[in-house]
Amino acid sequence: MGITIRNISKSYKNVKALQDISFNVKKGELFGLIGPDGAGKTTLFRVLTTLLFADQGSATVAEFDVVKDYKSIRNNVGYMPGRFSLYQDLTIEENLEFFATIFGTTIEENYDLIKDIYIQIEPFKNRRAGKLSGGMKQKLALCCALIHKPKVLFLDEPTTGVDPVSRKEFWEMLKRLQLKGITILVSTPYMDEAALCDRIALIQNGKILEIDTPKEIVKHYPKQIYNVKANNMYRLINSLKAYEHNHSVYPFGEYVHYTDSRTDFNTEDLKTYLETKNLSNIYIDKTVATIEDTFMELAK
Amino acid sequence: MRLPLPWEINMNNKKVIQVDRLTKMFGDFTAVSAITFDVEKGEIFGFLGANGAGKTTAIKMLIGISNPTSGKAKVAGFDVFTNAENIKKNIGYMSQKFALYDDLTVRENITFFGGIYGLTRKRIKEKSNALIEELGLKDVANKLVGALPSGWKQKLSFMVSLIHDPKIVFLDEPTGGVDPITRRQFWELIYKAAHNGTTVFVTTHYMDEAEYCDRVSIMVNGKIEALDTPKKLKEQFKVDNMNDVFLKLARG
């Protein structure tokens, strides 16, 4: 088993950061923890990386207990905290060398593991980390977290604030690492990244909303979603929100995702209603739920 | 047949941002390379680009805190070279990093920012009440902002950036890390502001948000490589979403 979490709870003063969290991550799995800021993702990461004690519950990482065997865990996991936390005044190479040394290894020893990623930033190896672009910083941080060949990799929001190109590359790298047998627990606020995980847990306000594969999770969506479009987005949203039968109205890219509270919903009724609101070019059609729809429905 | 665009409906057809071959060099490095575009009144203009493409540098020039190396730009009718002070009076700005003072209450924050822009005491009071009402913050109006959930803070911060009824509001990644529901509520606020005639200039890394914009520009290596409505961009690049447009462009 990669990670087991049993009934973990953790509070700060009067904020319940984690409430009775339980789940398992299988060995070699790429597991996503999906939720917005303040959902408790970072707290859970810190409990698992032995940085914080949980108030209740137990957890193991790579079969080590997070309280009793914290030293073993610290030898066997790689951790990439939420913000960029490398030494800005050291060069790429010096950062990597430093982390290799404190884990008692060398860059050469585990070079094959980081090679794919490192060759992309190697041309700049004498540049200080503070002067790198977001995407490059992120690659360097990943190299540093991997340099001691960890069994389990914890990545706390590695793609926040990173552009879509770098994000895509980053996920491709994670997929390759997974093939090398590393268990990966990754958190992200970007719902579209969830589809790239083997399994995901949706988390909000310290509670797990749902755990499943991305494919299964969207099947749990209870309603038929309709894409709705018209000539004026703002008036469309307001009109839909004012519609007495609406169940949910969310702007979704170029459309509005609309669900109706009635079982015998007829799109023509809605079209007629919208026309009375002086909207034209109305388009209504069925669509399938995404993870984001599911999340919003669960979090409602 | 194509949908009429908001600025075509708008009778007051007026360009509030005019940028002509605007360039910024840092030594030998060209951060922004001769970008040219216009933004109309009441438009939601998406300003996209990879990290390091030059977005932030361009915005800094437009809001009058960085001097361009060459080119021309007018914001809210004022020249960025000669009239930066007037630009600042006529725009709102919200960045992801700086939102509000955590150790002031909701009301104190609004009063403070209203004061900065020289609103009268009476006007500030009216604005605060309206704003608190609209965001449903009545129960927490006298609570410290630091105690609010981050989504509320973002929304409040956006409304505060509009407190002096600016002509244009610049939003630099306003929704990073916000939960999907709040993110949508945030965009509803943006739509409303645009509907009321405020021009919205926004950067984001969420590509679905790019679809919400009337027009989108995509910057690559300091140049604007694409600029059109999301629909047209998707047609042009023969893909079905903005994410793929972005990936195609930025990957070359």
Added chain:
Amino acid sequence: MKRFIGFIKKEFYHIFRDRRSLFILFGMPIAQILLFGFAITNEINNVDIAILDHTKDTTTKEIINKIAASEYFSIKQIIEKESDIEAIFKKGKVKAVLNFEKDFSKHLIKENKATIQIITDATDPNTANTITNFVSAILQTYQKELNKNITITYQIVPASRMVYNPELKSVYMFVPGVMTIILMLVSAMMTSISITREKELGTMEILLVSPLKPIQVIVGKVFPYIFLSIINAIVIVVSSIFIFKMPVQGSLFLLAIESILFIISALALGILISTISATQQTAMMISLMGLMLPVILLSGFIFPISSMPLPLQMISNIIPAKWFIIITKGIMLKGVGIQFIWKETLILIGMTVFFMALSVKKYKIRLE
């Protein structure tokens, strides 16, 4: 061991790449020494004075010559009548006027008592006081020469000064104090800042989630600053010897050992501060308020401890700097050996061990 060396290497990168801090680190001791040596000093040098001599005979001339010959005073003007005194002060030309009474020599010889009125500009009370003392000293010397049989019954210049600082150079008094401040600042403040910086950056999280032991992190953080502090101590001693020609009476070796002891106690304090502060700013504030002020005010560096109210005297006992200043003054100015300062040394060792133990115990292996 390799991990430890890697860690220290990284620390030195940080130090040498932060040019500004590096400049402060090494510029500060020199600046402080020069500041205390030249600017903030209660000795006087070529002070402009005026003379009003009603007698004008050989005795007064001799005295005036003596005063003029001293490096402390330069005679700017000779005035003729009492009414000129006020005018000359108003112009701000002179700091003091010496007024020789009428029949000065006659009184001196017959009654062994003559009066010179020393009028000083007391807007600068320290200087005024010092001028008075210096003139009195010059007069006494002259008096001694004049009449060797007469015993002088009063001492104007404070005895302690005359004994240990016969040249009346206050810079000698300041060197031990400045050294204490600098070592405290470099060791405690810099260490606490460098540890809290890692917390702020988030790198501390990564260090904690690594096999590094707490003691390795602490010693790794502290080691470069021991090194820097020693260099600083050397810079201070060398510059005071060469710039101010200050004689170091005692053993330099003993001074070095005592300094290292003090440095370690300051470093332990620095670690302690870093465990209770979350940001660099807090660490700096605590270091300045909690360490620098007591060192400056209560250690006996500027204000003599014996003239403090009793509660403050008691508080001064728990300040390591007080003991270190006693030790360094002893070694540098009096030239004493360990047999005279073993008590203070033991107190300092005790404090160091206490702070070290406390800071290792307090150092958290987790967040919170």
